[in-house]
Amino acid sequence: MITLRGVTKRYDTAVAVDHLDLEIASGKVTGFLGPNGAGKSTTMRMIMGLDRPTAGEALINGKRYADLTHPLREVGALLEAKALHPGRSAYSHLLAMARSNGIPRKRVEEVLETVGLEKVAKKKAGSFSLGMGQRLGIASALLGDPQTLLFDEPVNGLDPDGVRWVRELMRSLAEEGRTVFVSSHLMSEMQLTADHLVVIGKGKLLANDTIDQVIARSSLTAVRVRTPDSRGMDDLVARLDELSLEIQRDSEHEILVSGSSVEAIGDIAFQMNLRLHELRVVEASLEQAYMEMTASSIEYKSSKPVTAGVAPQQGQQQEVEA
Numbered sequence: 001m002i003t004l005r006g007v008t009k010r011y012d013t014a015v016a017v018d019h020l021d022l023e024i025a026s027g028k029v030t031g032f033l034g035p036n037g038a039g040k041s042t043t044m045r046m047i048m049g050l051d052r053p054t055a056g057e058a059l060i061n062g063k064r065y066a067d068l069t070h071p072l073r074e075v076g077a078l079l080e081a082k083a084l085h086p087g088r089s090a091y092s093h094l095l096a097m098a099r100s101n102g103i104p105r106k107r108v109e110e111v112l113e114t115v116g117l118e119k120v121a122k123k124k125a126g127s128f129s130l131g132m133g134q135r136l137g138i139a140s141a142l143l144g145d146p147q148t149l150l151f152d153e154p155v156n157g158l159d160p161d162g163v164r165w166v167r168e169l170m171r172s173l174a175e176e177g178r179t180v181f182v183s184s185h186l187m188s189e190m191q192l193t194a195d196h197l198v199v200i201g202k203g204k205l206l207a208n209d210t211i212d213q214v215i216a217r218s219s220l221t222a223v224r225v226r227t228p229d230s231r232g233m234d235d236l237v238a239r240l241d242e243l244s245l246e247i248q249r250d251s252e253h254e255i256l257v258s259g260s261s262v263e264a265i266g267d268i269a270f271q272m273n274l275r276l277h278e279l280r281v282v283e284a285s286l287e288q289a290y291m292e293m294t295a296s297s298i299e300y301k302s303s304k305p306v307t308a309g310v311a312p313q314q315g316q317q318q319e320v321e322a
């Protein structure tokens, strides 16, 4: 488990992380999201003892990184591109790390196999592609067989096969009961990989929920109502209007209602004796929910989408049977 208590990082010009209180549980993949400059890397660096919080404390299984007896055996991390000696092979790099942490040589071979680098283990790390470098970084994180793992943008530079491999690795590490905390900008990837999401913006906590909860909280998640009775629909709209619900009238027979539930609207329609042909949740996509949540925290905003259709549209919501 990772615990953050009031963690704050202030630089001369900016507050990078602002009073973060969090518990990142074991046995789960927790996705760490936020726009550029939100403070994700700074938070991870503070957990790993690479940056000192201005206030508060970051704990790994109840201890500060500096107080861990065998740090590499308790926590492993893939942070920004590792400072590797380009003339050293992947094998020598891992062996040096293993030796200085009392980890047997056999484990080096094991992790090289886990990340699929065994055939290039004796090649100089300087000749590695971005993807191979990421795999070596992941091997370093796994070397001490730690209970807690942090990955900052682990799929950066990986091809689709590599992305899928990272996803399966994260999932299996969590299934073994480990704490897996992973940052990413790829919403679709997080939806497939993470059980839980932590979202920050401008250093502040915006969400700490399951993916379903994040989507359900979005105002873009709505209820579609369809009836063959257009008069009855007028009455229903008037009633929902009285309740100050946001209504989008798509046709004389069809509306989309935000801020309510299928149960509540179904009950109202029943009381009004209104025959319904459709009553269903229309979910926002995770990307829409995320964009809505972080809209006011984006530092570098483009005035309009680069290409038409890049920004998610209302009509792209996912329909879910109630």
Ligand SMILES: Nc1ncnc2c1ncn2[C@@H]1O[C@H](COP(=O)(O)OP(=O)(O)OP(=O)(O)O)[C@@H](O)[C@H]1O
Pocket (backbone or CB within 6 Å): 011, 012, 014, 015, 016, 034, 035, 036, 037, 038, 039, 040, 041, 042, 043
């Ligand atoms: N050493 C530093 N000195 C001054 N400001 C810094 C320093 N390191 C980070 N910052 C600032 O702190 C804020 C958070 O940066 P951080 O790199 O943690 O964000 P991030 O969420 O990881 O961003 P990205 O997604 O772009 O990697 C940014 O505004 C950044 O400019």
